[in-house]
Amino acid sequence: MKVILLERIGKHGTLGETVKVRDGFARNYLLPQGKALRATKENQARFDRERANLEARNAERKSSAEQIKVGLDQRSFVVVRQAAETGQLYGSVAARDIVDILAAAGETITRSQVNINAPIKNLGVHEIEIVLHADVRATITLNIARSEDEAQRQAKGEDVTAGAREDTFVREVGSVLDDEGMDREEL
Incomplete structure (x- = not known):
């Protein structure tokens, strides 16, 4: 399915790009989350009208994320x-x-x-x-x-x-020696 991205989506593309994605990814994630529109003439015209608002909203989200990054x-x-x-x-x-x-x-x-x-x-x-x-x-x-x-x-x-691994090894070797009837001091 071809969609128009309303924000940058990982490896798929950036704001305003028309990309082809799998149908399930578009129907189940991009479209319900408002991250993309179906690539139609009407939606392309709608995107062109709202592009400035979308870019401003994306810039605001990015600056908010950068502020959170500073503290985190x-x-x-x-x-x-x-x-x-x-x-x-x-x-x-x-x-x-x-x-x-x-x-x-x-x-x-x-x-x-x-x-x-x-x-x-x-x-x-x-x-x-x-x-x-x-x-x-x-x-x-x-x-x-x-x-x-x-x-x-x-x-x-x-x-x-x-230290715990060494102790476990010593216990395991000791139990094997005890099963064999050997004295630990013979080693």
């Missing part, structure tokens, strides 16, 4: 979650959790603005991209740890799961 970019947030000794979370940190964390910090972000491919399932420091506008992106850091103390150690670059 390069901020770090500590997330305390329960996890196994190996660093595997008993759950995950998903986009909705990130939105809640930012809301607690006074930032208003929607789930669709959080650019995360899959939920985070491990302890550690993770970089998350927030798409505030098609042209404006901010990056935040999530420090996911079991406690505040552990988060401080992770921030310094320590691997908080290294």
